[in-house]
Amino acid sequence: MRKAYLTIRSLVLWAVSGIHFGLVGTFLIFLASFIDPRKNDWPQRLFFRNILRLTGVRFEVHRSADFDPRRTSIFVCNHVNIFDPFVVYSAIPQFFRGFELESHFKIPVYGWMMGRFGNIPVPDAPSREGLETMTKRAKAALDSGISLIAFPEGARTRNGHVQPFKKGIFNLAQKLGIPIVPVSIVGSYQFFQTGNWMLYPGKITVYVHDTIETANIDRTEVDALRQRIHDIVSQPVEKSLLENPPERT
Numbered sequence: 387m388r389k390a391y392l393t394i395r396s397l398v399l400w401a402v403s404g405i406h407f408g409l410v411g412t413f414l415i416f417l418a419s420f421i422d423p424r425k426n427d428w429p430q431r432l433f434f435r436n437i438l439r440l441t442g443v444r445f446e447v448h449r450s451a452d453f454d455p456r457r458t459s460i461f462v463c464n465h466v467n468i469f470d471p472f473v474v475y476s477a478i479p480q481f482f483r484g485f486e487l488e489s490h491f492k493i494p495v496y497g498w499m500m501g502r503f504g505n506i507p508v509p510d511a512p513s514r515e516g517l518e519t520m521t522k523r524a525k526a527a528l529d530s531g532i533s534l535i536a537f538p539e540g541a542r543t544r545n546g547h548v549q550p551f552k553k554g555i556f557n558l559a560q561k562l563g564i565p566i567v568p569v570s571i572v573g574s575y576q577f578f579q580t581g582n583w584m585l586y587p588g589k590i591t592v593y594v595h596d597t598i599e600t601a602n603i604d605r606t607e608v609d610a611l612r613q614r615i616h617d618i619v620s621q622p623v624e625k626s627l628l629e630n631p632p633e634r635t
Contacts (some may be wrong), residue, residue, distance in 0.1 A: 396585040397547050401567040415499055418540045423503045427481055434475040439557050443577050444589035447477045453567060455480045456538040458533050459597060460559050463569040463617050464548045465537035467578050473571055474535060477592035482533035521558060528564055546575035548620035556612045563601040568618040569594055593622050
């Protein structure tokens with residue numbers, strides 16, 4: 387009986403949110419042809435927040451008192467599922483953009499949209515030249531007051547736990563002296579698990595932690611910085627998994 391209820395519920399929620407995504411997403415792409423989306427943030431935020439509402443998930447945000455939304459920063463977040471962009475865009479109260487594989491910018495329509503909306507291309511095959519180009523693009527965005535967000539696990543979690551972080555974004559933050567804000571997405575794995583289409587009832591809570599300065603961090607301290615931020619991000623996630631194990635059907 388429980389499985390039948392969840393199946394019907396998920397089908398309805400996917401249909402409703404999918405129709406909304408198709409209609410409003412198309413409108414936003416059309417709007418971006420005439421208005422720079424980097425100067426027209428509010429309809430995107432409304433769209434992303436509505437997706438969460440229409441998938442039936444409850445949503446909550448806790449921001450540290452030491453987080454300054456006016457400071458240009460690099461946000462570092464755990465990677466859970468396809469809803470991550472909707473979650474972080476609904477939680478972080480400032481304009482920011484993300485990193486995207488360079489090959490994605492060659493996909494018709496989608497690639498144009500990623501470029502138009504200001505995402506930063508990342509080389510598919512890392513090279514010195516490619517990384518230098520990415521660094522210049524990231525610096526230009528940061529210098530213009532656009533914060534960036536990164537998911538340093540490199541892939542969505544398959545078990546709910548926060549996987550080890552890759553070095554790249556921490557090297558970039560240290561090199562540019564840009565502060566890092568750790569962000570934890572909690573409860574999203576219990577809501578939707580990659581590889582399974584079921585949408586479970588639940589709540590997603592986002593923790594925006596204290597800002598961590600990088601201006602005085604030496605290159606030899608980057609690994610320690612990476613581990614420190616991993617621990618901050620993963621702590622509430624691991625606690626949630628222990629207290630509220632994901633439902634299976």
